[in-house]
Amino acid sequence: MTDVQPFRTGDTPLPDIVILTHKLTRDYDMGGEVVRALRGVSLQIRKNEYVAVMGPSGSGKSTFMNLIGCLDTPTAGEYWLNGQKVSDLSDDELARIRNKEIGFVFQTFNLLPRATALHNVELPLIYAGQPARQRREHAARALTSVGLGDRMDHRPNELSGGQRQRVAIARALVNQPSILLADEPTGNLDSATSGELMQVFGDLHRQGQTIVMVTHEHDIAAHAARVVTLRDGVIATDQLQAA
Amino acid sequence: MRFLEAVRLALQTIRTQKLKSGFSLLGVFIGVASLIGAWSIVNGVNRYMTEKFAQTLYGVNTFQLRRRPMFTPNVPDSVWRSWARRPRIRFSDAEALSAGLTVPVITAWQSSDNITVSYRDKQARDIELTAASERYFDIKNLRLALGRAFTAQENRAGAAVVVLGDAVAQRLFVDRTPLDRNVRIGGIAYRVIGVVERQGSILGFPLDRFVVVPALSPAQNLVNPPGILDAFLVKAQSEPEMRVALDQAEGIMRSRRHLRPRQDDNFALDTSEGVQRFWAGISRILVVVLPGVVVVSLVIGGIVIMNIMLMSVAERTREIGLRKSLGARRRDVLRQFLAESAAIATVGAAFGVVAGIGLTFLIAATSPLPARVSPASILLGVVMGASVGVIAGVYPASRAARLDPIAALRQE
Numbered sequence: 001m002t003d004v005q006p007f008r009t010g011d012t013p014l015p016d017i018v019i020l021t022h023k024l025t026r027d028y029d030m031g032g033e034v035v036r037a038l039r040g041v042s043l044q045i046r047k048n049e050y051v052a053v054m055g056p057s058g059s060g061k062s063t064f065m066n067l068i069g070c071l072d073t074p075t076a077g078e079y080w081l082n083g084q085k086v087s088d089l090s091d092d093e094l095a096r097i098r099n100k101e102i103g104f105v106f107q108t109f110n111l112l113p114r115a116t117a118l119h120n121v122e123l124p125l126i127y128a129g130q131p132a133r134q135r136r137e138h139a140a141r142a143l144t145s146v147g148l149g150d151r152m153d154h155r156p157n158e159l160s161g162g163q164r165q166r167v168a169i170a171r172a173l174v175n176q177p178s179i180l181l182a183d184e185p186t187g188n189l190d191s192a193t194s195g196e197l198m199q200v201f202g203d204l205h206r207q208g209q210t211i212v213m214v215t216h217e218h219d220i221a222a223h224a225a226r227v228v229t230l231r232d233g234v235i236a237t238d239q240l241q242a243a
Numbered sequence: 244m245r246f247l248e249a250v251r252l253a254l255q256t257i258r259t260q261k262l263k264s265g266f267s268l269l270g271v272f273i274g275v276a277s278l279i280g281a282w283s284i285v286n287g288v289n290r291y292m293t294e295k296f297a298q299t300l301y302g303v304n305t306f307q308l309r310r311r312p313m314f315t316p317n318v319p320d321s322v323w324r325s326w327a328r329r330p331r332i333r334f335s336d337a338e339a340l341s342a343g344l345t346v347p348v349i350t351a352w353q354s355s356d357n358i359t360v361s362y363r364d365k366q367a368r369d370i371e372l373t374a375a376s377e378r379y380f381d382i383k384n385l386r387l388a389l390g391r392a393f394t395a396q397e398n399r400a401g402a403a404v405v406v407l408g409d410a411v412a413q414r415l416f417v418d419r420t421p422l423d424r425n426v427r428i429g430g431i432a433y434r435v436i437g438v439v440e441r442q443g444s445i446l447g448f449p450l451d452r453f454v455v456v457p458a459l460s461p462a463q464n465l466v467n468p469p470g471i472l473d474a475f476l477v478k479a480q481s482e483p484e485m486r487v488a489l490d491q492a493e494g495i496m497r498s499r500r501h502l503r504p505r506q507d508d509n510f511a512l513d514t515s516e517g518v519q520r521f522w523a524g525i526s527r528i529l530v531v532v533l534p535g536v537v538v539v540s541l542v543i544g545g546i547v548i549m550n551i552m553l554m555s556v557a558e559r560t561r562e563i564g565l566r567k568s569l570g571a572r573r574r575d576v577l578r579q580f581l582a583e584s585a586a587i588a589t590v591g592a593a594f595g596v597v598a599g600i601g602l603t604f605l606i607a608a609t610s611p612l613p614a615r616v617s618p619a620s621i622l623l624g625v626v627m628g629a630s631v632g633v634i635a636g637v638y639p640a641s642r643a644a645r646l647d648p649i650a651a652l653r654q655e
Binding site for chain 1: 248
């Protein structure tokens, strides 16, 4: 991306920038040896962009994902999410950001096995402090929107892989987050189901959802409008591609 | 996440993991059940001893002048021998006390022995014959179901009249009225003038197998030599007045017996305290031992819960990571696991309460012990059970709360 204003320390991002990282660095101390997983990643993502993050293993894409998802804090650099500087927030504030601003979709779905689809989707609303009735209404609406209105009382083991991933998407979207953050969302799905899922992502994108998706599959990344490739903890390429 | 949410989640987890939860609530269950059971027994017997036993034997604010104490557990032979050498209580002692006590009291003479009472061809054996003065009924709080007690005049005149205990009346007269019939006591005819209300039993001993005759009536000779009585009963209106009367009685008796200051009393001034002291000794042992049992089982229960919660945290690491990624704060996770262990312990305590009540009823039904469930013990049991759960849950819950969401999510 070349058409954004360069960011300097002390600036605030433009209003239509959802994600802004500035010289984002993350070091790990592995028994005395410092591993530099990210070495200064600067990136801006606008509202309603559909970005795929690619890179070989060890490139730092998981670390980048964790930082973007507010599951981790950077060693140095800035991270602005939706106009708010989140790189120096406390644990509890990060939890609130994860709850309100970020919808996670994991490779392994991460549904609670003993809870119904409805309860799984309700989880973020519980931590948002919504009253029970409102919660159920919202969760039911989210499940219906992913085409699982008739599967609300099923447990994950009564659902197919694709259905489980759609429950996970409903859960990710139920709080109307600023970004949908997907970590290898098709990693556990066959190619037909993967295709369906990409359809769902495409629809969401068209409805205005900002999506960041980490993947190592080129044909999955091909669905995104922009592909960012990481290598050795820095951005190697950042390209727009035709839809 | 609000408190109610945490409790609901906890109960849901318990429901889905019945076996594990069942084991973990066993310790608290046993602790609370034994707490309530033991408390009920001690409490029941305590009330019984202080309210019924002591008062039936002695009466409220009452003391007795006797040759030796009436209730004498664990007395060595040498003491018995010294008691047997003591002079007996004489009518003149009783009269001197009646004249000498300055606080308002009511008094009665009493001599008792076991005899046989008969009516026509029916006999009631092993009946306690009490030769007493007329205020005996007031002091012992004996109310009459039929007829009347004897009067002061009848007592002084040594009239051959008798008041029957309920069991004696039942035995000799079944359902006919005993009033104005003549029963025979030691070959002497006594006219029945009253029947005392049923007294029931105490620790399995029947309390209705007695007859009461005037202290100076002919049957006195069946019980004691002339001029001798077993006990002189003094009832004051209050505890402090009884203390004063007790001191005065001691002074009067010591001077009558010509005891020098360094000599011990050679008579007994007996109060219900002796019995209560004896019981207090037993209940002190129980009060020391039983909480030990309770504490040990609660501690074990707590350790079991803690271990199971640690297992549960380890098993559900991914779930914790997921919840954190969805916005659960540390305190949400902490609360979830604390509520879970508190809920397990409270459910255990609730079962323990039920079992404790059951145990109490079982004891009350199968033994003469009047065990009664104390509401305080239920409250204490539940509170202690829940606290054990919370305390045992603190460490596992704080471990869960501190989990790093990234590491937790990565765990298989």
